[in-house]
Amino acid sequence: MTSTSLTLHCIGRRAETHDVTSWQFVAVDGHLPAVLAGQCVTLHTEIDGQPQCRAYTLSSSPQDPCWQVTIKDVGRVSHHLHQSLQVGDQIRADGPFGDFNLTALPCERPLLLSAGSGITPMWAMLRDELARRPDADIRFVHSARSPADVIFATELAALAEAHPGVRHALVLERVQEDAPVDHPWVGRLSPAMLKELAPDLLGRHVYLCGPAPYMVAVSTMLAELGLPAAQLHQESFGLPAVTSGAAPVAAVDDHFWLTLTKSGKKVKILPGQTLLAALEEAGERINAACRAGVCGSCRCTTTGDIDRQSVATLTPAELEQGVVLACSCTARGDIGLDC
Structure with missing residues (x-):
């Protein structure tokens, strides 16, 4: 594994949702290593005097002047960062690393499927792909619990509006009956939804990222719909499932x-x-x-x-x-x- 150890300086912190925050970093020495959209970095910190580390996907794209990580407040290290990491702080990082990216796994018409924090590599890959191919034909389907849990909702809608080739949809487990915005996709991602959102599914390569139960359910669904295994690329947050x-x-x-x-x-x-x-x-x-x-x-x-x-x-x-x-x-x- 080729990666670099460096010290990062936090130059920004922004709340994305009620339990998700993004931090922006530059390198203390002024040089950030080259990165591929979708790659990860490992952040090192201390909790109660004990060294701890956790890997996070960069939600920034290679065209950005800084690195950004977007972290949900779940787990010991992530909670600690939410409580302690502020603008002006420094933190040690290793990276970047990872093979889950459109550069290593390119295709003409990608379908991006994500849930929860799994949107972070997809957001980076989408922006990078559009920077290189503004007219790219991309489908992006993101699943979340509720409208309040959708990360990058405003930015994603604006990006799709600016690029006619991008069609995106939000699949929400629940919405309020009196919600001001109509959400046509309510429940959990289903074969019927996929067929309507990507009728040419079998002609696309699918990039999949999210919690382990989502990954298992969707990868099984895709196989049942006839997607060849070679056209599915995935990365999960959490322990991988044991194969049959x-x-x-x-x-x-x-x-x-x-x-x-x-x-x-x-x-x-x-x-x-x-x-x-x-x-x-x-x-x-x-x-x-x-x-x-x-x-x-x-x-x-x-x-x-x-x-x-x-x-x-x-x-x-x-x-x-x-x-x-x-x-x-x-x-x-x-x-x-x-x-």
């Missing part, structure tokens, strides 16, 4: 032993449980930022039978040596682990 072909060899109520080779300590790990979750449950500290199998910060070396749900940032040589991403790896039996 990765069934453990033990009974569901059984467990395996994860042995830490340096200390000899044995940790229980359940079938389908990630190495990271088992370690944290046992009180073991491990560096983990994205928790979604994309940043590579939780690399460990294993011995034994395992299943990888992500191999992002890992080289063929590392895979041969047993290197895994603890946040997206499960055990099929007793294993050894060196972190």
Whole structure:
């Protein structure tokens, strides 16, 4: 993984919704590394004197003079940043990294599907694509709980109005009966909605990002609609789901032993449980930022039978040596682990 460690200076902070905030940064040394729209950075902070880190997708585009991260107030590190990170502060960052972007995975007519905070890479990719192809044919469907939870709502509407090739829709789980704006798409994203919003679905490449349950439901829906697997590109926030072909060899109520080779300590790990979750449950500290199998910060070396749900940032040589991403790896039996 190629990335840079640098110190960022916060030059702006803006509330996007009741629980989502964006921060804008420049580099203290005056030079921000080149970035691809959709990539992530890892922010480092301290909570109660203990170092903590978390990976966040940049919501800024490569054309912007600064970096922007847009963070929902959920989780310990994110809550801490909401409470403490102010204009004028400095924070250490690593990055950028990640392969989920339209530059690495280009197509002529993308369909962007997102939910919740999953809009952040899509917003960056949409703006970058339109900067390079102002007349691009793009469909953008975003799902949220309510109108108050839609991130970048005003900016997205303005961008779509300025670019006739962009058609966007908001799918809202609920709206007030007396809402001043009529929302035609209420409920959860369905096959019928997709067919109407993107009738040429099978001729598009789909870029998908959001919480794990949304990702599973929508990827299953797309497969049932006949979208070829090669036309689906996805990134999730949260632990990846165990694939159907990765069934453990033990009974569901059984467990395996994860042995830490340096200390000899044995940790229980359940079938389908990630190495990271088992370690944290046992009180073991491990560096983990994205928790979604994309940043590579939780690399460990294993011995034994395992299943990888992500191999992002890992080289063929590392895979041969047993290197895994603890946040997206499960055990099929007793294993050894060196972190």
